[in-house]
Amino acid sequence: MTPSARLAAAIDLLSEMEAAPRRPADAVANAFFRERRYIGGGDRRAVSDRVWAVLRHWRHLGWWLERVGAPASPRARLIAAMQVMPRPGEVPAALFSGDRYGAAPLTAAEQDLAARLRGQSLDSPEMPQAVRLEVPDWLLPRLADMFGTTLEAEIAALGGEAPLDLRVNLLKTTRREAARLLAEGGIDAEETTLSPWGLRVPGRQPVTATAAFKAGLVEIQDEGSQIVVAAADARPGMRVLDYCAGAAGKTLGMAMTMQNRGHIVACDVSEPRLDGAVRRLRRAGVHNAERHLLVPGDRWARRRAGSFDRVLVDAPCTGTGTWRRNPDARLRLSERDLEELTAKQGEILSTAATLVRPGGRLIYATCSVLREENQDRIATFLAASPHYRLARPAPDCGLPPDLARDGMIALSPLRHGTDGFFAAVLERVD
Numbered sequence: 001m002t003p004s005a006r007l008a009a010a011i012d013l014l015s016e017m018e019a020a021p022r023r024p025a026d027a028v029a030n031a032f033f034r035e036r037r038y039i040g041g042g043d044r045r046a047v048s049d050r051v052w053a054v055l056r057h058w059r060h061l062g063w064w065l066e067r068v069g070a071p072a073s074p075r076a077r078l079i080a081a082m083q084v085m086p087r088p089g090e091v092p093a094a095l096f097s098g099d100r101y102g103a104a105p106l107t108a109a110e111q112d113l114a115a116r117l118r119g120q121s122l123d124s125p126e127m128p129q130a131v132r133l134e135v136p137d138w139l140l141p142r143l144a145d146m147f148g149t150t151l152e153a154e155i156a157a158l159g160g161e162a163p164l165d166l167r168v169n170l171l172k173t174t175r176r177e178a179a180r181l182l183a184e185g186g187i188d189a190e191e192t193t194l195s196p197w198g199l200r201v202p203g204r205q206p207v208t209a210t211a212a213f214k215a216g217l218v219e220i221q222d223e224g225s226q227i228v229v230a231a232a233d234a235r236p237g238m239r240v241l242d243y244c245a246g247a248a249g250k251t252l253g254m255a256m257t258m259q260n261r262g263h264i265v266a267c268d269v270s271e272p273r274l275d276g277a278v279r280r281l282r283r284a285g286v287h288n289a290e291r292h293l294l295v296p297g298d299r300w301a302r303r304r305a306g307s308f309d310r311v312l313v314d315a316p317c318t319g320t321g322t323w324r325r326n327p328d329a330r331l332r333l334s335e336r337d338l339e340e341l342t343a344k345q346g347e348i349l350s351t352a353a354t355l356v357r358p359g360g361r362l363i364y365a366t367c368s369v370l371r372e373e374n375q376d377r378i379a380t381f382l383a384a385s386p387h388y389r390l391a392r393p394a395p396d397c398g399l400p401p402d403l404a405r406d407g408m409i410a411l412s413p414l415r416h417g418t419d420g421f422f423a424a425v426l427e428r429v430d
């Protein structure tokens with residue numbers, strides 16, 4: 001593709017994202033590229049880079065466009081991005097070449113827009129703080145309450161680029177051997193510092209194409225998510241329930257710490273997500289797991305009341321801890337979403353609590369950094385649940401010492417280099 005054709009594709013992709021504002025940007029992008037198989041890997045990366053640069057700076061670009069009185073169309077956002085975030089050697093007007101497959105030439109109004117933004121920098125001292133930090137206005141006070149004096153640094157870290165983390169599958173290999181095999185395939189990985197099973201791969205490397213990945217020796221999983229697995233402390237021979245299992249990311253990790261012994265059930269209300277687990281479980285060599293689809297009026301949970309040693313609730317949440325991967329998610333998030341999610345989290349937590357045996361543990365986790373979804377949920381649950389108390393994870397469960405002070409863990413990209421994650425370990429005392 002010519003540079004102008006790549007730009008045209010970026011305009012088309014942004015337009016599709018704008019037409020589906022509730023859909024995650026990566027889902028729109030995957031569908032977009034699936035329908036355009038002729039776009040090769042390098043072109044795809046170049047188009048995505050340009051689009052994600054716009055998504056990461058959405059409010060900045062919107063602010064600049066409003067300031068010069070221009071409507072915020074996908075073309076206008078890209079024109080603004082080229083002015084306030086110029087790339088060395090790039091001549092914007094030349095990219096709008098009007099060639100076959102290329103982006104249409106700039107109109108007179110667009111040339112005027114470009115001229116008015118030329119020489120401006122991305123940030124302006126006049127920008128409101130929420131715009132500068134790229135967060136919705138309503139969310140800023142909540143984030144400020146959570147992070148206090150480190151607010152700006154925490155949000156900047158949440159808006160940065162995420163590394164690629166792998167969890168080594170100890171059912172099949174060791175961390176050292178997995179790193180060696182990846183290196184043979186040209187991929188250098190470093191051991192993670194918090195997770196005892198993690199490898200971190202710098203930059204964007206084609207890990208899923210490696211023999212190590214295909215053979216189930218490694219799984220893509222953020223280090224923070226691995227820490228939640230460690231906090232669950234699922235051991236060989238236990239009965240374990242992954243109540244919101246999705247495509248089984250944490251089920252796989254817990255089956256590993258159980259050394260494939262005992263029994264683990266992966267539940268979810270979403271059939272497509274649970275279906276996604278099948279291939280992953282097989283690839284990882286997990287054979288102590290079953291899946292169960294939760295349906296309305298399900299008697300499954302009632303029949304298993306008080307029977308599990310471990311119940312993990314990886315609750316549906318705002319995903320505010322994963323903004324590094326999904327910068328568009330922060331723009332879609334509404335106050336109403338947060339209210340609905342916290343209500344759902346409370347309901348799921350109280351149902352899941354009935355499934356834990358006396359002496360067993362309930363682990364509540366989110367990939368959110370918001371107090372409402374984390375510490376507040378636990379405080380509300382404990383106030384209504386005299387049979388539960390916060391517990392310290394066992395010293396040999398794989399967690400770094402002192403990470404789970406008070407039975408709660410709160411990870412952030414700034415402080416831990418992971419996605420934002422929360423986990424609370426609760427013990428059923430009778």
Ligand SMILES: C[S@@+](CC[C@H](N)C(=O)[O-])C[C@H]1O[C@@H](n2cnc3c(N)ncnc32)[C@H](O)[C@@H]1O
Nearest residue numbers: 243244245246248249250268269270314315316
């Ligand atoms: C954060 S995701 C789980 C991610 C997964 N544990 C992993 O590690 O890959 C939350 C999951 O909760 C599921 N969910 C939503 N409402 C639920 C409910 N009432 N009961 C059980 N699962 C639910 C969603 O379908 C979603 O898959």
